[in-house]
Amino acid sequence: MSYIDSFALSLPEIILSFGAIVLMLAAAWMGDKASKAISWVSVLLLAGAGLALLGPAGSGGLGYDGLYVADPFAAFAKLLIYVGAAVAILVAPGFFNRDGEMRAEYPVLILLSAVGMGTMVSAVDLLTLYVGLELQSLAAYVLASFLRRDDRSAEAGLKYFVLGALASGILLYGISLLYGFSGTTSFVGVAAAMKASMGSGLLFGLVFVLAGLAFKISAVPFHMWTPDVYEGAPTPVTAFFASAPKVAAMALTVRVAIEAMGPATGEWRQIIIFCALASTILGAVGAIGQTNIKRLLAYSSINNVGFALFGLVAGTAYGASAVMTYMTVYIVMTLGSLICVLQMRTADGTPTEQIAALSGLSRTRPALAAAFAIFMFSLAGIPPLFGFWPKFMVFDALVRVDMWPLAMIGIATSVIGAFYYLKIVKTIYFDEPAGVLAPSRSMIEGVLIALAALFVSPLGYLMIGPLGRITQTAANALF
């Protein structure tokens, strides 16, 4: 395979990295005045990278001597990643402009992070995996402390950096063990070595690699950073963290578990079962006492990651497609709710994150209240809304491999989780108005909320057919 073919396979990454470098130069010459234009060009670049997936980059197979793969699974994950990144860029100017903190580096960092995430989901070699993960994380650390005058933002960045570096160290240690005991870094080679003999060295490598990845998807017991980082980071950045990197890390975990550790399914299944159960339970229980909406959504994301992992526990193609369906619907719901949080500004325009500020929202801003309620019902997985479907799919995948006790525990935690989602709806609809939120000033946010609400509304069920086919094709690429 010549280099031209390999370049064609990684066209989305090439478009994004060259675009990011050119935009960085533009930012250096034109200054922060141009940040709005740079944001729009970044969104166009993401759209271009998404279009490139239609070509060989969508299903061209292995490239770069087996370091990189362009298959439908990677292509679908990249599509979700680009959507998440584009939304995070679009909603940023409205948030940062108020403090005069909108800088042109924001979209550039998100683009570079998207390159890293694309590399992660296309990785079929431990080296590619690690470089992609570091590129994504490093950009994320900077983004978390983007509001450098805000103490909480700086704290979030520092915490994320220190804990993330620790997780990278654990992951790297696992990778070195896998390499040491299998003699190769490619996923196929590691799988072959595991098939030949599953020694304790490989087992330790497996555990450490999964621990490192569990940190990135914030599954319990590696979730400690999530509430603090989500709360402290600027809200558009929180929206980004809760969507694109989650999808990338989840897709990467699925690929590593199935392609690199397929012969050791019995071994990793125990770990994933523990993570899934602990995440759903802790995510449901931990959120109950929260008064800050971003913290609550952080616990909600831990909870949702647990549900998505149930699909992986099944270890079948159907289970993997359930994971991808889950992530698709999850990022729409979570982006929608975080853009709603962006709308929460007191009368003088100061952003507020207290759940109490939502009291009586239905009387002051009925449309926003309705959107909030739709997202909350959907996150709770209540049937007429689309959030029910992916939950149904992951439990269906479990039942198909006769793991119904797990499915039952999952359903029970889902009911516990419904409590805090419904509490927000109660605050919005039945409490006395506490104060008036400032009217919306951003057209884009309104449109995005409406689109997300439409997607998770019962109309979303029309998507089941096409979404099911796409995720099935994606999942089949792994087996």
Added chain:
Amino acid sequence: MIQTIAFYLFAVMVIASAALTITARNPVHSVLWLILAFFNAAGLMLLVGAEFIAMLLVIVYVGAVAVLFLFVVMMLDIDFAELRAGLSRYLPFGVAIAAALLAEIVIAAGVWEAGPVQLAGRTAVTPSPDQVPNIEALGTLLYTRYLFVFEGAGLVLLVAMIGAIVLTHRARGGVRRQNIMRQSMRRAEDATRMTNPTVGQGVEL
């Protein structure tokens, strides 16, 4: 045989000095332990026949640590008088460590003469070290087979640079910057004036 002994020597020393790096109460001591850890890691590299990486480890990391050392001294409040006070007490210990380091270097040289260790089960893509020099093999692999990850690593460094600027750079107002272009565009006629003042009238400024 000598290779096995050397491996365990270096490995134990790496782990021990790494543990001491994080447990030492004095940051200056931590830095010194870190240097010892790097030297031993370089010894391990030498053992598998990667001389270039071994040298790189010593030159780059020990160099970087020297800079780190400066930062530690600059940023932390360390009482140097107290540090020096124990010199005579710690001198034997310091000499012992220096001797250990010297012995390790001798052993490493001996091992290197004995040839590299064959790693079990390695299906590495690297050419055999006795046919292609280390640096050449590294360069060939980096720019061909591992091109993608190499460029990816470059992007990681770019992000680190952007991040450092985003988080620390502040545009200051009211600063008069040197504008070399304006300086060289300026002509003598614009800046100077020839006058011919009459005697006793004073000058007009």
